[in-house]
Amino acid sequence: MAASTASTYPFYQIDVFTDKGFLGNPLAVIVALDPALPFPNDEQMQKIANWTNLSETTFLLPPTDPTKADYKVRIFTPNTELPFAGHPTIGTCRAFLEHTQSKKTNLVQECEVGLVVLQVANNGSIAFIAPPLRKTGPVEEETVKVVCESMGIAREDVLDTQWVVNGPHWFALLLKDAETVLKASRVPTLASKQFEFGIVGQYPKAAAAAAASGEGKEDGNAPFFEIRAFPHVDLIDEDPVCGSFNAGVAQWLIGNGVAPASYVASQGLALGRRGRIFVHRDDSDLSLEASKRAVWVGGQTAVCIQGTIQV
Structure with a gap:
């Protein structure tokens, strides 16, 4: 039986919340934007995230509707998938800009929680709008x-x-x-x-x-x-x-x-x-x-x- 052929994807490791490497929070990003390549399946994504052993690993994918979002992201910890997280959102946006050489300063990310608006500042920093608080009040x-x-x-x-x-x-x-x-x-x-x-x-x-x-x-x-x-x-x-x-x-x-x-x-x-x-x-x-x-x-x-x- 012939062995299955592996596909090769661009890979980035981005340090987030810092302008100097090795001083922030690292993120692994696998870019799966090439329509000629198969998208990694759920099992593969989780296995890779477990292997990188970082707090989060993301997969950069084409958006479901290109008229509404620039790209789609799926976010995994070593053991589970997350609907949204802050530093993976910023790091994935940097990987998208780096890989596509896009000069856009206003972008929309698709993820499990919906569409997330991002802005790129003149100094290169990337920001997202804080999600609404679901619970407030003093702690017991x-x-x-x-x-x-x-x-x-x-x-x-x-x-x-x-x-x-x-x-x-x-x-x-x-x-x-x-x-x-x-x-x-x-x-x-x-x-x-x-x-x-x-x-x-x-x-x-x-x-x-x-x-x-x-x-x-x-x-x-x-x-x-x-x-x-x-x-x-x-x-x-x-x-x-x-x-x-x-x-x-x-x-x-x-x-x-x-x-x-x-x-x-x-x-x-x-x-x-x-x-x-x-x-x-x-x-x-x-x-x-x-x-x-x-x-x-x-x-x-x-x-x-x-x-x-x-x-």
């Missing part, structure tokens, strides 16, 4: 205590809490400052692993510019917040840089006046990364209630690997 005190115990955080250092569910069941703890976020000592407990949570702390104005680069030099990306997120998906405890958590936090903290309408967040320092998340609320139409204005969440990207993969 017993849950807060579980997280504090697993992070070595004193309860009095927690200024506020909020559910920011936008698909993933995130909740956030606002700590007294960025230093407290970075010094939190993660000791995973069985109870804490039942939750998807993150911690947020504001930088003092004087320290923000120094934190903007590894060398302490101001580079225009001075962070307003330091963020850490713990999704507990597929054995991942801490996420280097997380788009969905930042999207939820942005809507919460801009909405209650803690954050300005535009800011930069830092994430990943605790893991040796240097992620930067650009947040901007669209205030161009002041007739809209502030809560109904779009919040854009974006970041820069770096291509770290470009080649082919046989499937």
